[in-house]
Amino acid sequence: MDEAPLSRTEQRNPRSAAIDRMPTLDLLRLINTEDRQVPDAVADVLPELSVAVDLAVAALSAGCRVHYFGAGTSGRIAVLDAAELIPTFGLEPGRVVAHIAGGSRSLTNPSEDAEDDETAGAAAAGDVAAGDVAVGVTASGRTPYVRAALVTARARGAHTVLVSANPASPIASGVDVHVAPDTGPEVVTGSTRMKAGTAQKLVLNAFSTATMVRLGRTYSNLMTDMLASNAKLRDRQLRILSEATGADPAQCRQVLLATGGDAKVALVTLISGATVQAAGHALAETDGHVHQALRLLDHQAD
Structure with missing residues (x-):
């Protein structure tokens, strides 16, 4: 059986062939030059990413879930992205779920053989x-x-x-x-924790943020x-x-207390002048x- 052709992420990069003989600053400049290609590569796939976002929005709006599946670096990036949605956007646990080959132990301990386990996948x-919506994250585009x-x-x-780095x-x-x-090829051949990993981080950040x-x-x-x-985030909530709304912090604190700490209800209350109950009902609707x-509140007031 013929072997599958190497993806570009696994090919040698001629620009980095002499990295083991470069002075430190030149080596870092080379890595930085290669890294600067990543945002442009991500920009090229925004139409496809837009479709993926719309699928996720429809799924979550209907009470369904989004699942990430990945191994190694890709899996760790997926776990990080899913976890951060809870504190950042108040997303309920279990709505976006990340599955990593080898389980949670793989977050800190290499489990490279786990990526070949199709039964576990x-x-x-x-x-x-x-x-x-199921999102598979793999740099090579062929992880079993x-x-x-x-x-x-x-x-x-x-x-x-x-989500891959292999068209x-x-x-x-x-x-x-x-x-x-x-x-394209990595500075260190096949080390997809570098450019491919950075691209996956950008893609998943954009995917989840746009969805939220x-x-x-x-x-x-x-x-x-x-x-x-925590105290820092409570202060940030008041600043937000x-x-x-343009209201002073004291007024914001008073309304926030009246809402039981629900910043969004407080926001609508402060902007609209409606009661806390009316603001909460409008947000629910x-x-x-x-x-x-x-x-909706403006229409009801007319």
Whole structure:
């Protein structure tokens, strides 16, 4: 059987062939020059990423879930992205779930053989349901764990997205959307923790952030839904309310207390002048979208 051709992430980079003989500053400049190619590669795949975001927004709006599947560096990036959505956007635990080959131990201990475990990949996708979105993250675009997870997820009625650094990925033909920034050969041959990993971080950050914004988890560019779980974040919450409404911090604190700490209800109360109860009801009616809630209150006042 012929071997699969090497993806560009696994090819040698002629620009870095002499890295082991370079002075430190020249070596760092080379790495930096290569890294600067990554944002442009991500920009090239924004149309595909937009489709993936719309799938995620539809799924989460319908009460379904988004699942990430990855191994090694890709899996760690996916776990990080999913975890940060809870404090940043107040997302309920279990709505965006990350599955990493080898389990949680793989976050800090290498489990390179786990990426070949197709049985584990299929099992990880066992709780995917129809209407969910399954996102496979693999630099090479051919990791067996990810492939099996996506095949299983699709068979269970989920939409499937592949995030890779290999436009010629053999998995791509079996998914709904392939987001593949072409980051090219790495400075250290095959070390996809570098450019390919950076691209995956940018893609997942953009994917999840855009999804949260579309779901109404911000007002303008302010984190209205963040969990204020310590003193620093509680102070930030008051600054957000003051900046968004023009009210002084003392008034913001008073209204925030009246809402039981719900910054979004406080925000709508301060902007609209409505009661806390009316603001809360308007947000419930509009699935938490502040602008829509304000329009609803304006309409009710007419």
